[in-house]
Amino acid sequence: MRLYSERNGIRAPHEKTYSINIDVYALLLYCCKRYQKNLTRIFIKNSHHDFTDSDYITFDESGFITRIKVKIPLLFRDEYGRISIPQYGDEYDQYSLLDLIEFFAQNVKDISERWNNERYRNYQTIDCYNSSDVFTDFQEAINEIFFESGLLYELTDKKIIERIANNSSLTMEMENSFKLVHEQGIKDLLNDAVALYKTPNPAARQDSVEKIWDAFERLKTYYTMLDKKRSSEKIVNDMAKGDDNFVELFNLEFRALTDIGNKFRIRHHETNKVDIADIRYCDYLFNRCLSLINLAIQYLD
Template structure:
């Protein structure tokens, strides 16, 4: 669904990494509604006591299956917890880890199916479900999740195969797709793995993308002329990229700066003195910066 405000002022940039409390509450309310009207009855059937088939979702079965696969979330869903530091047992908002919330979304997508209601069983006060349509149920679920994510500017997207990827900003998407294939397959593989991992929802996997891209940077320093030392080979590659003296000096400066970043931050080395990156935006910034540089260098190796 597209809201009027989206047409008037444009949709929010999908750049937020953490899932806020209002989204957690909204997701649980939506999923609970689906449970109540039988959308999970195909995989977790609540059976009519009179033996007339499925009549809804077996919440206990749903809960046990969820507990086995998503360790950080319990059902019935919790949106508030008692504050252990408050002597009056005041309740405070509870928001699970964003990865657990995304796992819950995937769990529900895999198990959701749209029910077709049949005869009303007046004695037990329920309808019997005559059939389920998984494709329609999943399409409805996907559309609702995309609305919630986009309206709140969340940098995640649920796909029809059940996977969730991170929505990259347009400039990063552009540069990652333009790094040319080279004659060195190992270098190509490093860059390809980095490009795939930077789209992952988990910030730790995106960190791995940064490390793989920096491995590619070290690799590219030797590829232009393998018979020479790394420094000599890189010098020749930079010479091939620019004949203009001023621009060549800028390339030299950038190569030195990127090498320093790789050595100083927790990217290429693991000493306790290394600076670890904790902010996804900072990871993306370094990734974008190096990817742009590799995009120029790789053109001379393709």
């Protein structure tokens, strides 16, 4: 729910960012810890209550800590090896925290806790279920923190975290249009490019540009009964619908993207290629190439 100052435009909006500061790190980690017992199904601890001589199930925190230490080794820990919140001045890997959130998202299951006896309440046991309705609550809690802090990430229904790209031409309708491409190789490259583009880690951004350029080059050979040059010409002519002005426009853009792919370190990595020095250039290049491809595939036979 938006508060008074937000509703009335008094509060300045949060700066949109991909960087998780320590305060937001703490909120996200606390959110995960609230759902820790929903992992009991994979971290079961069989306990025994001596007084009642009864066995019962609790959450195995030690087993959880050990598993996460192996699975997410760079997750920040304190001097005692416990999963913890960084202090100001500490170095931490924010993407490991996103790994932890995805681990929870993919493994939380519904549970119920109950006392062995409502009168004496000697111990609480946990009943585990196969359903995962609790994921929706976890997803909403995480995404609320992302939104309120200005973080450009989203925990999706696929139970993975994707970055939200500012000023991107990529839409869900566009992604759905990729399904219309009959050539499987182009379709796979487009899907891989988009997945990398949405990946939170900036290191994947360069790979997304490489994949989208691979898709562009493969698109040129879409009509296998023609050589590459004539296949490209057919694509351009179909896009232009016989209008010479647009034939010229699309030919220029095809050539420009081809030259960019050859000059910059996108598909080729020789020492004489120009490095993409700023990660924001990757977003620009990705969207420029994607826009042309998206238009072109609408005119394929």
